[in-house]
Amino acid sequence: MIDKLSGAVPMALSVTGATKHYDSGFTLDDVTFDLPAGYIMGLIGPNGAGKSTLIKLILNMIHRDAGEIQVLGLDNLADEEAVKQQLGIVFDSSYFVETWNVNDVERVMAPMYPAWNKATFASYLAKFKLDRKKKLKEFSRGMQMKLMLAIALSHDAKLLILDEPTAGLDVLSRDELMDTLHAYIEDGEHAVLFSTHITTDLERAADFITYINGGRLYYTGPKDEFEDSFRVVKGGPDELTAVKDIAVGLRRYDTGFDALVRAENIAGLSGMEFTLEPASIDDIIRLTNTGEVSGTKEVL
């Protein structure tokens, strides 16, 4: 909802300078981004980039070394209890005792949320075709994810955070999930942050993208601008020299190369015999992770 006095869209999530060092040597380094209410943001990056670490920091599941995180204007540490009421959380696997059935889950979860709505929960169980009496160990991975989603949507959470929710889902369930997320943000008061490796989900659902690479923020902003910022340049081995200096990502083959080039630098290639193609999200992730170009860790 737009603030009528200021005209500003309220922030569902503001992450400023979030930093976490692990003893393993990995550092999530100074990550900053905003997610306005009414939008869906995809959190992307290769394996080990720091996506789950960032989500755990937002949920205050791990101690942060620096930075500030606000959920709907509330500090996620100082106002932790209030923040938890506003958050709906879906992980890639269930965190419940596997001998429980859905009724047991509701009995445990409902008292944790003053805004728990039995009727809403019942309607999601029906929508997702989840049998209340079945033990969770008899649920498939997709059914467990849907149960967590039903819980997350039944206590009036304003910000939904999903860690790889579509990983174990078939194409029908993925579509159903994306439709559910769209319906959830439609009133402009809710927002979704979801991490994924499945870029078709992003193409379909995400308004914004935050791309983390090696623990550092590479891009945050509108999805369309992300793709429009780059082009893929293809050429033969002899043409590589002309492209190398402006490439922000590069993959070589025996027969030539694919280079990722910022759109504003394309003019420098005019008059040469290259193939220029639009860059997809997959192209950008693939080509910024070959380790061939030193500039791949720059923030746009």
Ligand SMILES: Nc1ncnc2c1ncn2[C@@H]1O[C@H](COP(=O)(O)OP(=O)(O)OP(=O)(O)O)[C@@H](O)[C@H]1O
């Ligand atoms: N508790 C921990 N202690 C030490 N290192 C950790 C810990 N948890 C994660 N790491 C390391 O931090 C890095 C980032 O891990 P993280 O799980 O955040 O990545 P991710 O982007 O979610 O990866 P994936 O796509 O594979 O799920 C990895 O190198 C991982 O090994």
